[in-house]
Amino acid sequence: MPEPSFKKQVYKTVSEVPKGRVVTYGQLAAMAGSPRAARVVGQIAHFGPLQLPWHRVVNAKGGLAVSYVPGGRVGQAQALKRDGVVVNDNFKVDIYEYQWTT
Structure with a gap:
């Protein structure tokens, strides 16, 4: 099980993901x-x-x-589209195009 500081590190890292980019759960971990x-x-x-x-x-x-939260996949898609990320009709993002790498 990750240490309690792991949650804080997740918060810090997700806050650094730039607009127009995405990360996977595993990548963020x-x-x-x-x-x-x-x-x-x-x-x-x-x-x-x-x-x-x-x-x-x-x-x-x-x-x-x-x-x-909030809004399920539709809400997430709307937020990503505001960031300039294209979301297809199956609620998927082209991970190769939009994935953030450091």
Whole structure:
């Protein structure tokens, strides 16, 4: 199980994802120091502060979150589109085009 500071590191890292880019749950977990904690990142995102750009976190295939707060996949798609990210009709992002790399 990741250390308590892991949550803070996830918050810090997600806040650094630039507009127009996305990260995967696994990528965010690795960047925050716990590469095998993708599911934990999902829980942190679900219950995390709404002012953070959680809409920039997608699954490994570029899929949007069904339980994204607020508004589900539609809400996440709208937020990503405002960032300039193209979301297809299947609620997916081209991960190769939009993935953030440091």
